[in-house]
Amino acid sequence: MNTFPTLLTLWLVAAWVMAGGWAWQWRKRNAGIVDALWAAGLGVAALFTALVGQGAPLPRVLLAVLGGAWGARLALHLWRRVRGEAEDGRYRALREHWGGHQGKFFAFFQFQAFLVGLFAVPFIAVAANAEGAGGWAVVAVLTWVGSVAGESLADRQLARFRADPANKGKTCREGLWRYSRHPNYFFECVHWFTYVFLAIGSPLAWLAWSGPVVMFLFVRFLSGVPLTEKQALRTRGEEYARYQRDTPMFFPWFPKHSREDA
Template identity: 65%
Template sequence: MHVMPWAIGQGGQLLALWLFMVVVMTLGWAWQQRHANAGIVDVLWAFGLACAAVWMAVAGSGAPTARLLVGVLGAAWGLRLALHLWVRVRGEAEDGRYRALREHWQGRQWKFFAFFQFQALLVVLFALPWLAVAGHPAPAAWQLGLALAVWIVAVAGEALADAQLARFRNDPGNRGKTCRSGLWRYSRHPNYFFEWLHWCSYAIAAIGAPLAWLGLLGPVVMYLFLRFISGIPFTEQQALRSRGEDYRDYQRRTPMLFPWFPKN
């Protein structure tokens, strides 16, 4: 069976990334044992993706412009998110989602270890769109410009949503209440929406690449995870536990993910 040299090289890139993330997530698992705070996994996931973007750009074989886009934009997005999450993890008690998971698993650390290692695999999965872009031999100027424009809107929107929620949470008078101001008036999860939109920029940049279809994995897989698996379902279950009828009213009035005007 004939194997193309580029396929071997890309396989090596992904293997090296996975081994790196195994070490990172193992250290994170040990940290959460000492601090009883599994929220560190989200910090390391974002940090790992920032590292993955740089690695794909450095080891990629595509045009310098395509590799630069991946390295700069992917790293900037991942580091901003990692820093934002680290401030929360360092300064607050364990997120209610993880407290519920800890109770459900009865503190079994082997389950937490498996969970952390699963996140290592997810970093590799979400690095695939960057692999496609970094291997693009000649991206058009229009698609790089459009990808950059979408990225700017997405990252600015996510940062604004995070800042609005942090300001709301920091007011003791809002304890037990639901944020309905700013972007949170138009979506129950505007931060998730802009995180999903961010991945669309790489799908645009991958158009015409040999592995262009991998670029679509970002928005498709991220939507599936946010909507059905680890994003919105866990977040809303915790919101209902902590805010009850106030959050049920918010659910009835406000769109779930994609922003739109609330119902009266």
């Protein structure tokens, strides 16, 4: 498998798909579709790299199954939110900041297409693993199961909280959200270690570290936590500021106060 042509193919396909997503958001005024397309794109990227890779069968099969299932679950979850809710506050803020400029939105969608290629790099490392990962394959599966289960649970807890009209304007402190302000992002980062373990023995194993490292940098410092918290402070003010003081930002730990004291 030639790394550059594979990544170029993934990027070009993602660029076309994101162009369609941009047109959809223009009609619907809902840019949240970009997140669902990003997740779906990476699920397809896992399947494609597993198919064209020249490594041992086991890591390639696990890449296809685990990467494809992760992408499908996340894409479906995000699509349900996009289809059933108003535009996410982060994107509403961008729309206001850009004055609805569709050229900037198009560039934003195309940047997400580039990110599909960037986050497919760990898949390349796994698909080139001729050694088969050995016992690390078991560690990879356990990591995937734990992280996807944790992220799915966090998503369900938040969805259930938001579905209750009595919670409008309030901050979810239930379940995993009591121990981290962003448990979904935490487990998302842990998920990317799956491919680090599957790539052990690959000549490109070092590339797999780009997954958890780049994901952590994005969600912690760029597009995830900062934008989400900024939007939460705009809409919930002191109520969310109190949550910030009481609850760890990223890594789960015990809150400073009980729920009743918060």
